[in-house]
Amino acid sequence: MDAAALWQRYQDWLYYHEGLGLYLDISRMRFDDAFVATMQPKCEQAFKDMAALEGGAIANSDENRMVGHYWLRDPDLAPTPALKQEITEALDQLEAFANKVHAGEIRPPQAAKFTDILSIGIGGSALGPEFVAAALAPEAPPLAIHFFDNTDPAGFDRVFERLGDRLNSTLVIVITKSGGTPETRNGMVEAKQAFADKGLDFARQAVAITMPGSKMDDLARSEGWLATFPMFDWVGGRTSELSAVGLLDAALQGIDIRSMLAGAKEMDAATRVPDLKANPAALLAIAWYFAGNGKGEKDMVVLPYKDSLLLFSRYLQQLVMESLGKEKDLDGKTVYQGIAVYGNKGSTDQHAYVQQLREGVPNFFLTFIEVLKDREKPSVEVEPGVTAGDYLSGLLQGTRQALYENQRDSITVTLPDVSPRSIGALIALYERAVGLYGFLVNINAYHQPGVEAGKKAAAAILELQMEVVEALEQEGAPLSLPALATVLGATDKTETIYKIVRHLAANQQGVVLEGNPSDLSSLKASLS
Numbered sequence: 295m296d297a298a299a300l301w302q303r304y305q306d307w308l309y310y311h312e313g314l315g316l317y318l319d320i321s322r323m324r325f326d327d328a329f330v331a332t333m334q335p336k337c338e339q340a341f342k343d344m345a346a347l348e349g350g351a352i353a354n355s356d357e358n359r360m361v362g363h364y365w366l367r368d369p370d371l372a373p374t375p376a377l378k379q380e381i382t383e384a385l386d387q388l389e390a391f392a393n394k395v396h397a398g399e400i401r402p403p404q405a406a407k408f409t410d411i412l413s414i415g416i417g418g419s420a421l422g423p424e425f426v427a428a429a430l431a432p433e434a435p436p437l438a439i440h441f442f443d444n445t446d447p448a449g450f451d452r453v454f455e456r457l458g459d460r461l462n463s464t465l466v467i468v469i470t471k472s473g474g475t476p477e478t479r480n481g482m483v484e485a486k487q488a489f490a491d492k493g494l495d496f497a498r499q500a501v502a503i504t505m506p507g508s509k510m511d512d513l514a515r516s517e518g519w520l521a522t523f524p525m526f527d528w529v530g531g532r533t534s535e536l537s538a539v540g541l542l543d544a545a546l547q548g549i550d551i552r553s554m555l556a557g558a559k560e561m562d563a564a565t566r567v568p569d570l571k572a573n574p575a576a577l578l579a580i581a582w583y584f585a586g587n588g589k590g591e592k593d594m595v596v597l598p599y600k601d602s603l604l605l606f607s608r609y610l611q612q613l614v615m616e617s618l619g620k621e622k623d624l625d626g627k628t629v630y631q632g633i634a635v636y637g638n639k640g641s642t643d644q645h646a647y648v649q650q651l652r653e654g655v656p657n658f659f660l661t662f663i664e665v666l667k668d669r670e671k672p673s674v675e676v677e678p679g680v681t682a683g684d685y686l687s688g689l690l691q692g693t694r695q696a697l698y699e700n701q702r703d704s705i706t707v708t709l710p711d712v713s714p715r716s717i718g719a720l721i722a723l724y725e726r727a728v729g730l731y732g733f734l735v736n737i738n739a740y741h742q743p744g745v746e747a748g749k750k751a752a753a754a755i756l757e758l759q760m761e762v763v764e765a766l767e768q769e770g771a772p773l774s775l776p777a778l779a780t781v782l783g784a785t786d787k788t789e790t791i792y793k794i795v796r797h798l799a800a801n802q803q804g805v806v807l808e809g810n811p812s813d814l815s816s817l818k819a820s821l822s
Contacts, residue, residue, distance in 0.1 A: 418531025
């Protein structure tokens with residue numbers, strides 16, 4: 295395609311939202327008019343399905359619940375007055391709490407003010423808050439934030455070391471829908487022990503974000519924690535950033551959460567327009583469909599050209615992959631749907647994997663995230679008439695051009711700046727695109743049976759661990775791995791038993807493993 299034709303195509307497919315100052319360019323996805331014509335009926339049905347979803351239709355059949363994260367930024371759309379009241383009251387209470395913490399009206403027993411946040415959660419209860427903190431937190435926030443987002447003991451220790459003597463002025467926020475998420479529970483137990491070791495009253499410095507009536511809610515209330523804030527059953531973890539899950543962390547860091555919600559609300563309105571070219575989420579969804587032939591045949595590489603947006607690709611991994619990675623479609627047919635997401639940032643990737651992107655396996659499409667505003671203050675010229683920001687913009691445009699010339703497709707999302715309003719809009723744009731794409735490929739984007747299967751498997755391994763220790767205690771003599779498996783009646787699990795005893799021995803948890811590690815048949819396990 296010659297330059298004149300490309301310029302015309304760019305004009306034809308460039309979307310601009312005046313209120314948000316956001317651009318979306320899918321002109322470098324090489325679909326043709328015939329493809330667009332085939333997608334029109336699918337898009338029209340997807341618009342209807344999305345409208346039904348927002349109206350309160352049951353979407354997650356596994357849990358018999360609605361999907362209503364859209365109501366969080368526009369409570370007037372909630373299907374009942376009671377739900378509207380719950381949303382508005384929760385937001386008001388959250389803001390009031392943050393303001394009192396900032397003013398020192400809510401304070402720790404042994405310090406004048408809270409100085410730090412320890413946010414404990416996993417998955418959607420961590421990825422969104424981490425992304426927003428990296429993108430929007432001021433350099434000197436009212437409270438600095440730290441995360442437990444795993445069940446890694448060394449990771450816990452690193453955070454405690456960073457907090458040091460400020461543990462007595464740290465506000466702990468435990469985020470879990472049910473209270474039964476093991477990783478979050480483990481982080482809370484570790485935090486409680488650290489507080490106890492320093493003679494601190496954990497409950498006087500702890501807040502829970504959970505479903506009313508959950509195990510965590512009961513625990514927090516019985517122990518007299520500072521506050522509890524609700525998680526709603528109609529908000530999934532990967533779409534929870536604009537609920538209390540993300541907003542409490544953000545408000546405490548001094549981020550304007552009302553602006554985030556306003557940006558999301560305005561983007562939601564734009565993505566309700568039942569017209570393909572006037573709906574940015576629909577444009578993203580058909581671009582994804584084209585790239586992967588409606589089957590996820592190509593990966594989504596996300597390149598934000600801004601340091602503060604480094605974690606956006608990590609946040610999108612859960613939003614996109616957990617939503618779209620499904621074995622069965624809505625008709626029960628095996629389809630193996632999904633889109634793999636990875637990325638880092640520009641221009642770091644000019645010196646990392648862009649070489650492969652341009653000349654290697656063409657199994658991907660690019661998403662460039664461009665930010666127009668370089669910084670708050672004027673920039674110094676690094677060359678006559680050229681700033682560092684000009685270089686960043688030039689590298690983005692050059693990479694886009696070089697990739698397209700070598701038959702690599704790309705999408706470009708352009709934000710006016712990195713602000714609460716634009717980040718709220720960006721989150722809403724991708725939430726809606728994921729939902730529309732799910733309807734286009736006929737899968738349920740709002741359940742996650744594969745995640746639950748992994749949790750059940752992990753629980754079974756930990757149960758087997760208890761049986762291993764009990765068997766060794768009863769036998770009272772060293773046992774080979776096959777013998778131990780036989781005693782347990784689990785000869786089909788010998789490998790798992792080996793990994794259990796190896797881990798217990800490495801951590802001095804009462805088990806000794808003797809023999810040559812390179813010859814597994816020589817190994818014998820016993821209690822120390």
